[in-house]
Amino acid sequence: MEIEEIAAVDLANILHPTAGRKTAENGELLEPHASIYPYDVKLDYGDVLLVPGTATSVASRKDVDLCSSVEFSGQEQVRYEGVPVMAANMDGVGSLAMARALAEHRIFTCLAKTHTTSALVEFFRSDERLRDYSAVTIGLRPENIQVFREVSDALGGLGYACLDVANGHTMRFVEFVGRFRKEFPNTVIIAGNVATPEQTSFLAEAGADLIKVGIGAGSVCETRIKTGVGYPQLSAVLECAAAARAVDAKIVADGGCTCPGDVAKALAAGASFVMLGGMFAGHREGGGKIVASRFASGEVDAEGRPVIRERRFVQFYGMSSQLANEKHFDGLKPWKTSEGREVLLPFKPSLGDTLRDLLGGLRSTCTYVGAKSISKLPERARFVRCHDTHNRVFENM
Numbered sequence: 409m410e411i412e413e414i415a416a417v418d419l420a421n422i423l424h425p426t427a428g429r430k431t432a433e434n435g436e437l438l439e440p441h442a443s444i445y446p447y448d449v450k451l452d453y454g455d456v457l458l459v460p461g462t463a464t465s466v467a468s469r470k471d472v473d474l475c476s477s478v479e480f481s482g483q484e485q486v487r488y489e490g491v492p493v494m495a496a497n498m499d500g501v502g503s504l505a506m507a508r509a510l511a512e513h514r515i516f517t518c519l520a521k522t523h524t525t526s527a528l529v530e531f532f533r534s535d536e537r538l539r540d541y542s543a544v545t546i547g548l549r550p551e552n553i554q555v556f557r558e559v560s561d562a563l564g565g566l567g568y569a570c571l572d573v574a575n576g577h578t579m580r581f582v583e584f585v586g587r588f589r590k591e592f593p594n595t596v597i598i599a600g601n602v603a604t605p606e607q608t609s610f611l612a613e614a615g616a617d618l619i620k621v622g623i624g625a626g627s628v629c630e631t632r633i634k635t636g637v638g639y640p641q642l643s644a645v646l647e648c649a650a651a652a653r654a655v656d657a658k659i660v661a662d663g664g665c666t667c668p669g670d671v672a673k674a675l676a677a678g679a680s681f682v683m684l685g686g687m688f689a690g691h692r693e694g695g696g697k698i699v700a701s702r703f704a705s706g707e708v709d710a711e712g713r714p715v716i717r718e719r720r721f722v723q724f725y726g727m728s729s730q731l732a733n734e735k736h737f738d739g740l741k742p743w744k745t746s747e748g749r750e751v752l753l754p755f756k757p758s759l760g761d762t763l764r765d766l767l768g769g770l771r772s773t774c775t776y777v778g779a780k781s782i783s784k785l786p787e788r789a790r791f792v793r794c795h796d797t798h799n800r801v802f803e804n805m
């Protein structure tokens with residue numbers, strides 16, 4: 409990948425809390441205050457565009473292959489053959505119905521953590537192919553790993569596990585990944601979330617195959633507002649993908665995609681998969697609550713009576729929101745604040761239309777940059793920094 413105007417990824421150029429600060433012989437910091445370093449400005453998807461190639465050879469969008477073949481180092485028995493997109497393990501997205509529908513299009517789903525052992529076993533038994541396109545997601549709670557164990561035992565093993573915590577930067581999480589690796593040596597581990605190359609390397613060395621990258625970028629995430637913590641997503645993807653490559657691991661770019669173009673940018677930046685929450689939310693398949701709202705449209709019918717129209721919305725919320733805590737964790741504990749928001753999205757009647765938009769966009773990206781297949785995107789991609797990505801003149805009509 410070539411990058412115009414963006415300095416090439418330089419792992420030495422990553423902020424480190426102790427870099428450049430005086431330490432005593434025992435390693436203790438002598439300047440215990442935070443520092444800001446004069447490094448590059450870090451970038452989001454909205455800060456760049458992909459540059460069209462020159463005299464490229466991919467003539468038609470229908471010639472582009474959107475399926476990648478992803479191998480996982482040391483996991484010969486599992487190979488992913490499909491579109492490198494994942495539905496997020498969120499309520500309203502990571503449902504069993506969504507996973508079934510997306511698997512038809514060879515798209516992967518990280519199932520929400522809330523499915524029971526029996527529902528998961530029945531799901532996987534109903535169609536062999538679902539094992540290739542779905543991961544059981546668990547958190548750090550002992551009852552979560554127990555669910556994974558039971559499902560795996562019932563099915564004679566599972567191909568994929570998603571180990572998901574809000575903050576994947578703790579030693580506790582690294583150790584959890586290490587223990588999981590030992591217990592399930594033949595399962596591909598998707599683990600996160602993190603946003604730095606150092607922590608990406610730690611998780612890979614602990615046994616994660618695919619590191620989930622993204623802190624605070626999500627559509628219903630409030631972490632950056634509540635904590636001030638985060639890392640601009642495009643730079644996180646570029647830097648963490650480079651760190652993962654160095655140790656034979658791969659990354660999933662998780663959160664912050666607002667349109668198919670952002671998904672293309674994440675893949676071009678080196679992500680092996682892109683995880684989507686908001687872009688897949690709002691469909692019936694997600695299982696979220698559908699709310700109808702009736703309103704006077706301002707028109708009148710033939711008899712002069714006001715026309716009442718109905719609009720449907722779907723409830724969608726962050727998994728660290730107050731609502732998610734109430735639904736799944738007996739409410740928000742007194743020492744915590746909500747780090748997710750709750751929104752009503754316009755109901756999207758057709759998942760097929762959403763997929764056509766997404767997959768059609770990705771095919772088109774490939775033709776512009778001259779990539780015959782989606783896996784060639786990083787080789788062909790050049791980014792240019794910009795101040796505004798598109799014309800907004802009719803956006804608020």
Ligand code: 5GP
Pocket residue numbers: 496497498574601622624625626627628629630631662663664665683684685686687725726727728729747748749
């Ligand atoms: P999206 O595609 O909607 O922009 O981002 C989806 C990602 O947002 C999820 O995969 C997850 O990593 C993250 N996320 C989901 N819920 C929350 C939340 O309540 N708080 C935070 N900080 N992140 C969330």
